[in-house]
Amino acid sequence: MVIGICDDDKQWRESCKRTLEGFSLMIELTIEIKCFATAGELLEYKGTPLDAVFLDIELGRENGIFVAKKLNKAWPSCQIIYMSNYLHYATEIYNTEHIWFVVKKHFQDKVGEIISRILRDFEGNTFRxxxxxxxxxxxxxxxxxxxxxxxxxxxxxxxxxxxxxxxxxxxxxxxxxxxxxxxxxxxxxxxxxxxxxxxxxxxxxxxxxxxxxxxxxxxxxxxxxxxxxxxxxxxxxxx
Structure with a gap:
């Protein structure tokens, strides 16, 4: 699988990447991770198709929920996992297609469940x-x-x-x-x-x-x- 991380916080991007790489190594899952610092970088991406994107809801001046709406139209098969430091956003995301919402401080504890859900949905959408x-x-x-x-x-x-x-x-x-x-x-x-x-x-x-x-x-x-x-x-x- 190819997974994207979109967050304007470089330190968090690297932390998220290390966590995903560590867990995938533990379960012997081959993944490739692409990192994006801005919504523009993500939306203009034309490389290897992304199977899932970990998307920060607060992207500088951009709103990750509006970005997700664009992703839903542009990349219908790409799964979206919202990330935030604030729980109150959980009520604002349900008009977009996504598979998970995770508070960043709980990310390491939830990564197994999230990857399991990505794999389950990925296997259900593997017709190519x-x-x-x-x-x-x-x-x-x-x-x-x-x-x-x-x-x-x-x-x-x-x-x-x-x-x-x-x-x-x-x-x-x-x-x-x-x-x-x-x-x-x-x-x-x-x-x-x-x-x-x-x-x-x-x-x-x-x-x-x-x-x-x-x-x-x-x-x-x-x-x-x-x-x-x-x-x-x-x-x-x-x-």
């Missing part, structure tokens, strides 16, 4: 599609992290919340592995993930993007009726 890049690298992608797929001559371009990948597999071979409810073909060359759609316009989808950058996916005449019907069906589940 395994693909081969044009450089013969084998990668695995969580479908919910995909913005859209684009057909290319040599394979498929997959744009995700973390990065974009050029893979050998054809789009027609990838799509059957994806949810028919979440994904819809809107063009001969594009398949869009409704989980990331911000707005439907006449001939395009506007998708949420990391660091405030929107993504545009074109809708062709051939697929207008079908993809709009698919999107309305998907949207009706959340009304």
């Amino acid at each position: 599609i395994v693909l081969t890049t044009l450089k013969n690298e084998v990668i695995s992608i969580v479908p919910s992290d995909i913005y859209y797929l684009e057909r290319e001559k040599r394979g498929t371009r997959i744009v995700t919340v973390w990065n974009e990948y050029h893979v050998k597999e054809r789009m027609r071979d990838i799509v059957p592995q994806l949810s028919e409810l979440d994904f819809s073909q809107c063009h001969n060359s594009y398949v869009v993930n409704f989980r990331h759609v911000k707005e439907l316009q006449k001939d395009m989808y506007i998708l949420y993007g990391g660091a405030g950058q929107e993504q545009i996916v074109q809708i062709s005449r051939r697929y207008v009726q079908k993809t709009r019907k698919d999107f309305l069906k998907w949207s009706s589940l959340f009304v």
